[in-house]
Amino acid sequence: MYKIFESSEDAAEALADLIVSRINEKPSIVLGLATGATMEPVYAALIEAHKAGRVSFAGVTSFNLDEYEGLSPRHSGSYRATMDRLLFDHVDIDKAKTHLPDGMTHDPEHEGERYERLIAEAGGIDLQLLGIGRNGHIGFNEPGSAFSSRTRLVVLEEETLKANAGFFSDRSVPERALTMGIATILDAREIAVMATGPAKADAVARALYAAPDADCPASALNGHDNVRWFLDREAAAELPDVDVRLRAAD
Numbered sequence: 001m002y003k004i005f006e007s008s009e010d011a012a013e014a015l016a017d018l019i020v021s022r023i024n025e026k027p028s029i030v031l032g033l034a035t036g037a038t039m040e041p042v043y044a045a046l047i048e049a050h051k052a053g054r055v056s057f058a059g060v061t062s063f064n065l066d067e068y069e070g071l072s073p074r075h076s077g078s079y080r081a082t083m084d085r086l087l088f089d090h091v092d093i094d095k096a097k098t099h100l101p102d103g104m105t106h107d108p109e110h111e112g113e114r115y116e117r118l119i120a121e122a123g124g125i126d127l128q129l130l131g132i133g134r135n136g137h138i139g140f141n142e143p144g145s146a147f148s149s150r151t152r153l154v155v156l157e158e159e160t161l162k163a164n165a166g167f168f169s170d171r172s173v174p175e176r177a178l179t180m181g182i183a184t185i186l187d188a189r190e191i192a193v194m195a196t197g198p199a200k201a202d203a204v205a206r207a208l209y210a211a212p213d214a215d216c217p218a219s220a221l222n223g224h225d226n227v228r229w230f231l232d233r234e235a236a237a238e239l240p241d242v243d244v245r246l247r248a249a250d
């Protein structure tokens with residue numbers, strides 16, 4: 001099911017409201033978190049909600065989708081530093097309960113297994129947040145990733161390196177990363193995907209309307225029965241019936 005919002009700000013507010021409701025329904029919720037520019041306004045709205053006394057993160061456990069390989073958590077481009085900066089440092093979450101794959105591991109296979117085990121021990125993910133790459137990737141599961149894949153080391157595509165270059169000023173984007181697999185993501189009990197801006201329109205249309213296909217990892221989400229898409233008009237622009245839907249909503 002998807003909903004098209006007038007602006008990316010409106011989509012971010014709606015997703016933040018969903019997260020706040022889910023935390024208030026279950027304060028010990030296990031959240032799956034995503035990085036990327038798309039999520040930044042969502043985290044800003046969550047900080048606002050926390051400051052306004054609408055939500056506490058004190059009982060929350062989190063697992064991020066992915067982390068770059070070989071990047072110290074202190075590097076500003078690491079997803080650990082990014083999550084601290086965008087959310088964790090500004091809310092009452094217990095950082096000991098915030099998890100990311102260890103990008104500094106010398107044993108990626110073991111790290112993948114450790115991460116999967118931690119998620120299982122936490123009781124599984126209640127709500128997984130997702131962005132989508134221009135090539136349809138979810139987490140860092142690039143086209144060709146098996147729908148049965150689990151947390152592992154992957155090689156990033158050229159397009160992904162280019163898209164993420166803006167997050168790195170002092171070095172090039174790491175070419176490998178550890179990511180939850182597609183099967184790991186599909187294990188979440190609920191999934192909320194957000195896509196905004198024209199660069200995502202093609203990937204969104206393929207994910208929602210093409211037959212499930214490893215060439216578009218996000219199309220795997222059609223096999224999950226509790227997925228909500230939060231789109232702005234630009235990201236929804238290539239959906240076949242979008243004009244009709246927008247008219248109906250006006």
Ligand code: GLP
Pocket residue numbers: 034035036037038039065066130131132133134138139140160164
């Ligand atoms: C990145 C991340 C994904 C993210 C996606 C979109 O490479 N690994 O988790 O959802 O690509 O990023 P953005 O929101 O910056 O477009």
